[in-house]
Amino acid sequence: MKDTGCIYILTNPSFPEYVKIGYATNLENRLKQLNRSETIPYAFRAYAIYEVDKALTDKELHKLIDKLNPELRAIDEFDGKPRVKEFYAMTKEAAYELLECIAKISGTTDRLKKVKPEGHEIEDEQIAQEIKETARRGPFNFGECGIPVGAELVYVEDASIKVKVLDDRHIEYQGETTSLSRLAQSLKGFNHPVQGTLWFTYNGEILSDLRDRLGK
Structure with a gap:
């Protein structure tokens, strides 16, 4: 045989x-x-x-x-x-x-x-690429992208979810200090890290797009 x-x-x-x-x-x-x-x-x-x-x-x-x-x-x-x-x-x-x-x-x-490829496999590859890109470019900095302290950011998948910028790295959500990536991971229910700038907008523009446009 x-x-x-x-x-x-x-x-x-x-x-x-x-x-x-x-x-x-x-x-x-x-x-x-x-x-x-x-x-x-x-x-x-x-x-x-x-x-x-x-x-x-x-x-x-x-x-x-x-x-x-x-x-x-x-x-x-x-x-x-x-x-x-x-x-x-x-x-x-x-x-x-x-x-x-x-x-x-x-x-x-x-x-x-x-x-x-199945849906979750495509998503895994996108997430891995996002993490690699974040590591290459460094953490997102609100100030460098023209987003002032106190600015309001809106969650892409639910406009009722809004956060406030506390400093160059942190946001406030429901009275707690956190980061974009940590909050996005929680809202999405993922076990792995995510690129938070893909999931929030400022003045209607997705933060990752804003960063690309500014070359930061």
Whole structure:
């Protein structure tokens, strides 16, 4: 009996510069196994699969990538020993193109499929990008964006929710001092951090748009 399964391309918003390429007889079970860890902020998700008949096919693909560019594979050292992993410093599109070339050469393009992302996966990627952008640009500063102390900000999803600016970093909501990100996270019911400037407006303009317009 053949060991049928698929070569997968997985992505993770926690480290968007890498893709994971491997083999699984049951992708759903493999994802569950990978996503049990609580040390990674976001879950792995499948970007594409290529159905194959032999379990060793992914190893051959690894060899091919290593031949093309040995610098792409993630290799580190632990306890004096090298650890070679299935992670590659390449875009998901580049990884897909490799599989696409193989599929075309072998006449098996019908076995190659992209996986449509689910709603929460799209949201995770957006949030991860927001956090990365915030880290790059630094915290939002009300004063630098021309928002004075005492100004009123309005929550995007409910205009009845209004907050008052206390200083360059903090706001007041229902008598309590907090931050945009912390309040937005609470209002959205998320367990992960969010970019607060996406969820509040000043004079009708979303704060993130205001910041972009001012180049701050």
